[in-house]
Amino acid sequence: MPIDADERFYVYADGFYECLVMSGRAKNKAAPAKRARTKRISQISSAGSSALVVGLGNPLRGDDAVGRIIAGRVRRRKRPFLNVVECSGEAADLMELWRDAGTVIVVDAVYPGTSGPEAAVSRRSRRIHRFDATGKALPACFHKLSTHAFGLHEAVELARALHQLPQRLIVFGVEGKRFDTGSPLSAGVRKIVPRVADLVVAEARRQLKIR
């Protein structure tokens, strides 16, 4: 199913909606249940019966939103073994999200031209990359030039240094093309969103040994 403008809005709003309710700018009786579900995420994931899927990125900066959009698509599949959250990617928040978790799958945008031994998991698209960060550092494509807001790479390596990594941490990187403020997803990235969502669900099944 192709992604459209409404889906992008709702995916953005999923992570944003709780804030609107809390601020009184929107009303939703479901919001408290959603908050309760979020609090249980790490507990459920740590029991080994589910995986935590984290979509990262800035929804206002073009292809940087792809992690969140993919997370939203995975959430709508309503698999009982998946808990899905979205996050800006700030290191302290990430480390808190996956604290004591078993299996964590993160989806984030990466710069184009990513290469390496684990590059390009998809034969149909060479722009999707999978990395197992459990035992080794993420490659340079996840490093940000700006380190004031610590990101995914810093979160992973700080957690490793402090022995706070989840038991299994898999990262999917989607090569982006445009990251300027206010721009939508580029056509090429939009096209592969469903494929990455499939890969994330399949990865979770593999890690949890679910058929």
Add this chain to the structure above:
Amino acid sequence: MKTKSTKSTKTRTIRVDYLTRVEGEGGLYVKVKGGTVVDVKLKIFEPPRFFEAFLRGRSCEEAADITSRICGICPIAYQMSAVHAIEDALGVKVEGQLRALRRLVYCGEWIESHTLHVYMLHAPDFLGYPDAIRMAKDHPDIVQRGLQLKKAGNEIVRLIGGREIHPINVRVGGFYKVPAKESLRALAEQLKWARDAALETVRWVATLPFPEFEQDFLFVALRHEKEYPFNEGRIVSNRGLDIPVHGYDQLFSEEHIAYSSALHSEMKDQGAYFVGPLARYNLNFDRLSPLAREAAIAAGLQPACRNPFQSIVVRSVEILHACEEALRIIEQYEMPETPAVKYEMKAGTGYACTEAPRGILYHRYRFDAHGTILDAKIVPPTSQNQKTIENDLKQFVPANLSLPEEDLRWRCEQIVRNYDPCISCSTHFLKLQMERV
């Protein structure tokens, strides 16, 4: 980060492709001739984002939400300067518990922003680590304390602002929703821990080694008649300046520098000036909480401090003060009857200056009778400090030319990091290259 070094009796070139452990993209160029620094350039190549331009035509009631996107680490500062400027034009006064909530959310931002800088960006310099990750391997408890302290600040911003990055609850007149007393009380235990952690932070940074480097700075900050300044006050300096915020444009100017996408500020007839924690501390020491003052003195500071390397201690003192102020506000908090005061829209021009974590942040808006913005001016603290950073390099480098190349490059980068620059903010619209001839 690439470096290039050319050794010669006359010429030395040190190049850093990108300044690390600063927000945004920038580089340095230093030219030395016969032991004298003849040229210094702090090059900002972060692209400008034209916020002042695209605010035109927007409603002034959107300014807080739009300008908060300028920065992910200090969005509250932008929101506060925006709403205060608009309220200035409309003749709106936000007082009582709503005013207290604004101070509280600003406390949250100071705690999380200062903590990030102290622990993750600045402390590694003093301990000889290239980054906080390597520091964490040798000092896990210290880094963990920093992460939890930052989280305490994030929680305040999340509770009052709706979320910690680009908060959504601030509006002209107050807030969209105010928290119940019980929600704030729930934060108190975490903040008591944070206050103790902040005190430990001051004690820890006091043990760090500081180069001798005192300068005769022109400090500029807000000063309030009773409080350590956040949202309100007059603009003062250590050389006799004392003006209302409306007078900013008459005395402070900006110019575009060819080698930088960020504007440079200076005070008319005075030149470079210094904003931020060190300026606030020097101009408002008597307004700090008693515990914060005591901790500062115990850490070896005097009421006046002119060594920018010791800004890490001053930031830590401000974290402690912010924790104390947050606890004081929570202790006396009663939920206001309405989340915002009413106002009538009218044409006008409004001015505001609030103390962002990095220093005074000036906003000015002119809008019509419908509230449509006709023009906007935003002057972030980092652009106000750029000349001072370059002056520091001009003073520091000649006295330290005998240092090994790598050490001198590191110190130059550290001088920039003393100011905790937010380079993305400074482009409203560390590559260190040193040439010795």
